[in-house]
Amino acid sequence: MEQNAAISSKDNICAEGKVESKDILRILESHNKDRGGLISILEEIQSEYGYLPEEALRIVSERTGRSLVDIYGVATFYRFFSLQAKGKHLICACLGTACHVRGAPRIVAELEQQLTIKAGQTTPDKEFTLETVNCLGACALGPVVVIDGHYFSKVRKSKVKQLLEQAGEGFDKFDIGKDERIFPIEVSCPHCNHSFKDKTFAIDGYPCLKINVATDHQQGWIRLSCLYGSYSVSTEFEIPEGMVVNFICPHCNSEIHSTSDCSQCGAPMIPMLVDGGGIVSICTRRGCKNHMLDLV
Amino acid sequence: MSTVATAKLASLEELEALRSSIRVEQQKTQTTVALCCGTGCQAYGSGRLIEVFAEALAKEGLEDSVRVRATGCHGFCERGPLVVIHPKGTFYQRVGPDDVGEIVAKTVKQGELIERLLYVDPQTKEKAQTEEQVGFYKHQHRLVFGNNGAIDPKSIRDYLAVGGYAGLAKALSELKPDELIEQITESGLRGRGGGGFLTGRKWRSCREAEGEPKYVLCNGDEGDPGAFMDRSIMEGNPHSVLEGMVIGAYAIGSNHGYIYVRAEYPLAVENLGIAIRQAEELGLLGEDILGTGFDFEIRINRGAGAFVCGESTALMASIEGKIGDPRAKYIHTTDVGLFGKPSNLNNVETWANVPLIVNRGAEWFSSMGTEKSKGTKVFSLVGKINNTGLVEVPMGVSLRDIIYKVGGGIPDGRKFKAVQIGGPSGGCIPESLLDTPVDFEQLTELGAMMGSGGLIVMDEDTCVVDIARYFMNFLCEEACGKCTPCREGTKIMLDILGRICQGKGEAEDMDKLEALGEQVQLTSLCGLGTSAANPVLSTLQYFREEYETHVKDKRCPAGVCRQLITFSVTPEACTSCAMCVKACPVEAISGGTRKGKGKDRVRVPALIDQDKCIKCRACHEACKFDAVVIS
Numbered sequence: 001m002e003q004n005a006a007i008s009s010k011d012n013i014c015a016e017g018k019v020e021s022k023d024i025l026r027i028l029e030s031h032n033k034d035r036g037g038l039i040s041i042l043e044e045i046q047s048e049y050g051y052l053p054e055e056a057l058r059i060v061s062e063r064t065g066r067s068l069v070d071i072y073g074v075a076t077f078y079r080f081f082s083l084q085a086k087g088k089h090l091i092c093a094c095l096g097t098a099c100h101v102r103g104a105p106r107i108v109a110e111l112e113q114q115l116t117i118k119a120g121q122t123t124p125d126k127e128f129t130l131e132t133v134n135c136l137g138a139c140a141l142g143p144v145v146v147i148d149g150h151y152f153s154k155v156r157k158s159k160v161k162q163l164l165e166q167a168g169e170g171f172d173k174f175d176i177g178k179d180e181r182i183f184p185i186e187v188s189c190p191h192c193n194h195s196f197k198d199k200t201f202a203i204d205g206y207p208c209l210k211i212n213v214a215t216d217h218q219q220g221w222i223r224l225s226c227l228y229g230s231y232s233v234s235t236e237f238e239i240p241e242g243m244v245v246n247f248i249c250p251h252c253n254s255e256i257h258s259t260s261d262c263s264q265c266g267a268p269m270i271p272m273l274v275d276g277g278g279i280v281s282i283c284t285r286r287g288c289k290n291h292m293l294d295l296v
Numbered sequence: 297m298s299t300v301a302t303a304k305l306a307s308l309e310e311l312e313a314l315r316s317s318i319r320v321e322q323q324k325t326q327t328t329v330a331l332c333c334g335t336g337c338q339a340y341g342s343g344r345l346i347e348v349f350a351e352a353l354a355k356e357g358l359e360d361s362v363r364v365r366a367t368g369c370h371g372f373c374e375r376g377p378l379v380v381i382h383p384k385g386t387f388y389q390r391v392g393p394d395d396v397g398e399i400v401a402k403t404v405k406q407g408e409l410i411e412r413l414l415y416v417d418p419q420t421k422e423k424a425q426t427e428e429q430v431g432f433y434k435h436q437h438r439l440v441f442g443n444n445g446a447i448d449p450k451s452i453r454d455y456l457a458v459g460g461y462a463g464l465a466k467a468l469s470e471l472k473p474d475e476l477i478e479q480i481t482e483s484g485l486r487g488r489g490g491g492g493f494l495t496g497r498k499w500r501s502c503r504e505a506e507g508e509p510k511y512v513l514c515n516g517d518e519g520d521p522g523a524f525m526d527r528s529i530m531e532g533n534p535h536s537v538l539e540g541m542v543i544g545a546y547a548i549g550s551n552h553g554y555i556y557v558r559a560e561y562p563l564a565v566e567n568l569g570i571a572i573r574q575a576e577e578l579g580l581l582g583e584d585i586l587g588t589g590f591d592f593e594i595r596i597n598r599g600a601g602a603f604v605c606g607e608s609t610a611l612m613a614s615i616e617g618k619i620g621d622p623r624a625k626y627i628h629t630t631d632v633g634l635f636g637k638p639s640n641l642n643n644v645e646t647w648a649n650v651p652l653i654v655n656r657g658a659e660w661f662s663s664m665g666t667e668k669s670k671g672t673k674v675f676s677l678v679g680k681i682n683n684t685g686l687v688e689v690p691m692g693v694s695l696r697d698i699i700y701k702v703g704g705g706i707p708d709g710r711k712f713k714a715v716q717i718g719g720p721s722g723g724c725i726p727e728s729l730l731d732t733p734v735d736f737e738q739l740t741e742l743g744a745m746m747g748s749g750g751l752i753v754m755d756e757d758t759c760v761v762d763i764a765r766y767f768m769n770f771l772c773e774e775a776c777g778k779c780t781p782c783r784e785g786t787k788i789m790l791d792i793l794g795r796i797c798q799g800k801g802e803a804e805d806m807d808k809l810e811a812l813g814e815q816v817q818l819t820s821l822c823g824l825g826t827s828a829a830n831p832v833l834s835t836l837q838y839f840r841e842e843y844e845t846h847v848k849d850k851r852c853p854a855g856v857c858r859q860l861i862t863f864s865v866t867p868e869a870c871t872s873c874a875m876c877v878k879a880c881p882v883e884a885i886s887g888g889t890r891k892g893k894g895k896d897r898v899r900v901p902a903l904i905d906q907d908k909c910i911k912c913r914a915c916h917e918a919c920k921f922d923a924v925v926i927s
Contacts, residue, residue: 102680
């Protein structure tokens with residue numbers, strides 16, 4: 001019904017880019033050798049204007065001799081075509097089976113909630129259009145969301161808001177994955193809640209964090225910088241680059257168990273509580289700099 | 297680069313001469329850095345890696361002696377971006393821009409290994425130095441995908457260097473069309489798009505059909521969600537598809553070909569377009585191919601996002617510029633197809649198999665596989681599986697081997713529940729039947745089908761009723777609306793499944809679903825309708841208990857169906873990190889924080905107010921300590 005309304009209301013269509021008949025003729029010209037190239041013609045018009053303007057379809061009808069009803073039929077049968085102008089930013093969430101079993105419906109629900117529109121709609125300020133697709137063939141990355149041509153893999157619900165904010169400002173301004181803010185944090189053991197702060201030893205000019213580490217053969221302490229973003233460490237014994245070690249709380253002596261795997265090297269990541277609420281997870285592989293901070 | 301003339305090759309001898317000269321030239325570069333640029337790896341940032349590699353090599357003055365090759369998909373998408381350094385074949389995974397300098401300085405210059413970039417087998421903890429040592433590749437038999445890692449899909453010279461278009465040369469010079477069809481028939485090659493029709497027989501019917509011109513079509517409308525092997529072939533080795541099509545056209549007696557590609561695959565369209573242009577320039581496509589007098593041209597048609605267009609008659613209607621309506625097939629498309637002329641349609645993977653068979657012979661091909669299903673099949677292994685990616689194995693391998701040996705099992709120590717094979721037209725296969733060998737007949741017998749080869753693995757956290765509802769929703773949306781059983785039947789089945797998921801199911805719903813499913817199967821017009829009930833019928837067959845739990849106990853054992861679950865916090869496991877409190881969008885969680893200072897500091901475990909909870913799972917996802925449980 002919505003699409004019906006769009007094709008009859010000229011104002012709506014002409015509001016965006018102006019349709020020049022010479023552009024449409026050029027597109028038609030380039031396809032005049034194809035038999036039955038209607039779909040290719042419409043695709044090209046859509047890539048030019050972002051949607052199929054009514055005037056353009058009228059010109060196609062006149063020149064090809066196909067009735068407007070026919071063309072309207074094709075334009076509404078295929079999912080790819082739109083009779084309405086789209087928003088500035090196109091968000092496309094994959095709902096393929098692999099993404100579905102990995103929780104894609106919840107990501108779509110969150111996108112819908114954040115944007116206060118339903119899938120297939122455009123925000124009233126014409127900033128965002130939300131679409132779903134039935135498989136992008138990038139199943140290893142699921143759930144996948146593509147925003148303005150940028151692929152985002154293993155999207156979690158908690159990351160949706162941030163993605164939308166970044167999309168609004170444009171991704172080129174951001175270097176995703178590189179956060180250069182540096183600030184001190186105080187962390188404690190997830191089991192006994194005791195702080196790891198060690199005032200007797202400073203790294204980077206701040207009191208460090210001291211935790212016990214163990215390999216198959218050795219045990220000792222490791223002192224980490226408390227500055228988030230700094231990788232300075234000092235260890236009691238030499239840990240070879242690339243080795244994965246176990247972390248043990250110096251207060252309650254229990255091993256800090258991993259809750260996830262490092263997205264960069266696959267080693268276990270261990271969580272520590274951040275004072276004030278939140279978790280910082282660090283990779284247990286010597287030399288791997290992966291870490292994640294989730295603050296309340 | 298191209299100092300050798302790119303003029304049209306006028307004979308087979310000229311093709312071989314060009315091939316030798318390319319090989320000589322390529323041997324000059326000792327070291328090649330092959331960088332996977334499939335869609336998966338690109339999404340992980342491999343596009344940027346090319347630039348970084350080029351810069352790093354230029355800095356070391358190695359830009360002329362080391363080649364950076366952007367290849368198609370290597371299949372192991374889970375661990376991308378992937379980098380392979382030849383001649384040793386050193387295999388690095390999850391390579392980031394920060395690693396490039398070290399790779400150039402150590403591995404490229406000195407042949408040293410960088411331990412941390414090697415793949416570590418999660419079970420044996422052994423490090424793999426080359427692709428062959430990785431469990432994921434070790435148990436595969438890569439033929440169609442064999443060259444993906446070795447060639448730049450945008451370079452016909454790479455394809456020629458690995459023996460490309462030799463099959464075409466052989467077909468044109470040594471075999472008559474009838475002998476060629478005979479050879480393909482003998483090889484036992486069957487359609488890889490799902491139907492499994494004998495390719496040679498189809499070719500013969502089309503050859504013998506009356507009417508001119510004849511059309512040769514390639515179905516690249518890979519609509520099954522969860523399947524992406526055709527995309528990876530078109531993107532990674534487009535010339536193999538073209539070569540197959542030219543051979544087929546010669547056998548059938550056709551001069552016009554079309555490739556129909558999904559709109560969602562822009563890279564495939566781009567790479568195929570480049571490949572067609574290159575092949576035309578060398579006279580491997582177009583008029584008077586290799587001076588033999590045989591003409592064949594290929595055009596690319598892009599789809600526009602309609603699943604039903606993967607069906608042969610709908611696909612042809614779509615190429616004609618019409619709505620993708622299927623028609624009844626009492627008249628075969630080999631007699632009356634595209635533009636009303638005899639047409640032969642094969643799927644991408646089928647076409648890519650053709651040059652291999654012509655090169656190595658029917659006997660070689662039929663030595664692989666089972667009695668009725670020959671050769672290899674590419675599966676896309678996705679879902680709850682450790683090694684997501686594309687897997688090529690001989691027919692007859694068991695599902696268990698694919699999932700556990702190649703796929704590395706289920707992540708996070710969860711239990712296997714079912715594997716969905718064949719996309720929306722396929723079925724769910726339970727653990728007890730995992731030892732079934734994969735071939736066309738066996739899978740159909742189990743109520744599933746080969747389909748295009750999507751294998752979606754599900755663990756105990758997947759609800760089969762929800763999956764059945766998902767597929768029914770998909771099919772209901774994609775049904776073209778032409779025939780009543782499919783249009784109305786899928787809608788009613790979807791309504792019933794939706795009701796069950798909401799806890800409003802009734803005792804007779806399961807029987808209703810079965811009866812309706814069988815009706816739709818029997819009476820629908822095209823393949824979409826006749827197989828639409830498969831996901832529902834197969835889950836009912838193997839997981840009826842789970843349906844009953846939904847209907848009778850109003851419970852979802854997998855914890856998926858929103859209306860049938862509750863969330864609660866186990867106080868002993870809660871660390872009071874407050875992550876769930878932060879995540880909750882409706883402020884339904886109290887506590888979850890720590891109070892006091894020093895020794896007096898105590899924890900207050902989180903508590904969920906069931907009246908406020910909207911069951912959005914945010915707390916469950918936020919909790920790193922498994923303290924938020926679903927029941």
